[in-house]
Amino acid sequence: MIDLSGLAQPLYDLLSSFGLNVAGTGGASDGLRSTSVNLDQIYEMGRTGINNVNQAWDGMAVDATTSKALRVQTSSATLSDNGNEMATVVDQAAAYVETGQKDLDAIVNSFLTDVSALSPTLATPAGLAAVVTSAIDHIGQGLGVVGRVQDELGTQTAAIQELTPAPSSTSLAGVTSGASTLASTASSLLSGSGSTVLSAVSSGVSSLMSTAASAATSTSTGTTDTGASTTTGSSSGSDTGSTGTGVKITLPDGSTVEAPNEEAATAVRSAISAVGTPYVWGGNTPGSGIDCSGLTKYAYGEAGVELPRLAQEQHIGHPQVSPGDLMPGDLAVWDGHVAMVVGNGQLVEAGDPVSISSIRTENSGMEFYGFYRPTA
Template sequence: MTGAEALIAPLRALVTTLGTGTLPAGGPLEELRTSATTSHRSARDAQGGAQTLDDGWAGRGADAAAHASESIATRHRRSATANSSSASIVDVAGAKVGQAATEVHRLLDSFARAANSLGSALYRIEGLLALLPVALNHVARGAAIVAQTRDELRADAAALLANSKHPAPKRVPAPATPDCGDGAKDGSLAVTLPNGKVVHAPNARAAAAVRAALSQRGVPYLWGGTTTQGFDCSGLTQWAYHQAGVEIPRLAQDQDDAGVRIDQARVQPGDLAVWDGHVAMVIGDGLMVEAGDPVQVNPIRTTNLNQGFQGFYRPR
């Protein structure tokens, strides 16, 4: 090893430590992507099974089977999302390592040019002394690049850990008895809307929930609100179904776990429209009630700012 090579050896060690950021074929990243694809496919299959059951089978057994199929589909969807997210995190982390390695290699090239510029003086003590501060500067810059990349990768590792520890969604069990339309407080399926039209819910509990939600029109929006003094979106739907004797999860993104997915063409009063961070209740006649500011009735929609739409769900 020449004197110049000895001066820059720490920087070459940093290059070896960094690696290239490219994972070998057939490794964990490919497994994550394959798992995400499989989970997406399983979710579609389970959802199709739930829809088939809902179309061609009625009664207590059908309700329980459809509920189970929908719960399986939800678990697979969330698994697919987590795996896709993890694969994206790994891709980004690899790109960061690759970029850092490129920058350190540029420092090596820069040092080589500085050393070559000394000509024959490179092999004398005065030449090495002149090259020493250049080497120290390049090594320090390389160490800073590695330190910054390490900090960024630490955040990526935390995100991966959060994905792996994503809590299982709470689930509301399927009803133990068949719904014959007389389980709510007044037993009526008919609901009179604010525009005067009369609609009919799929069961008495849904009808009672719609009436309860509509009774809160004009109540102000309150983040985290779950009482008649103020509601947020999921606070309103949870409160309304509680009045009907049905308990559903507190958070908007979890309220789909309380029911079976319904096609938009078949929605009925009481069904929930669920986004990643918002939820509203269908009331019929192409309308829904939601906790805006204040609680209000609006046309049914599937867009809400930039949030992903999860679908329509009928609580059980």
């Protein structure tokens, strides 16, 4: 007599490979979203703290402190955005696994129904042949389901890997705990599924958070443009990160920031494209020669926003943007110099040549008018 349980065993093995734990309330995706909410709360508290510090004090020391805090803001926002996106990916991956489980259950039940229907003929060669044929057919269907789910999860794995950032130079001491939570909650779902095809997704989540927890901060040299000459002074500053409502930009340092609108994003991209251009008083041509107000006027002109020609007259739009609320495209205006915020604690400005440096409010003793948002 043929071993019927042996014929069904490959189907049971396929079903067990999917495990029994699929996403549900309190699962990894919920943990990812919860941690993103916490990171958003940290972001808001940090923004308030930055503004309070800048209201109470000013000078290079405060600029340096603000720079560090706002770089963490950028990283917190990026982690929050990535956490929410990863939660969506994890939910989809779990849905693929759950659908695969249901399909395999149906295949097993279909085979058992065939065996039951053929049971009166199992003692005959024709009956045995029919059972074996049915087993082969159902195992083939089961393997098809496994292959389909593997392909679907491969897409989700690629999505997770795209959310994994390159090592950053930003200090993230304040958000390391949140990063660890994101990694552990994602891993709990993916390992709990019992399916090896999910391991790459788990690895991607862990990689994201470990790289995001790397640390290092830097300061850089700023320039002063009086409209006729260039001098050098050292100070620093920064800006906030993503708000989830604007236009994302990838900066030369690899960080992702968010401009408030398409005009600001276009201006930032245009200004960055002029990096390396030598300083020329009254210059307006990227790649050939340009001065500070020429750079910002050109960049915003590319976005369809007209700015005055003189640096000290470019304090237009939303006045006095607080340091904790800065976004890419905002202008830092002095009485003889102007620069553009690009994100992740940096601005682009015409010096010799046009370069990217740390945001600051101090600039060789010039009067600082404030930060302004031309597109507001």
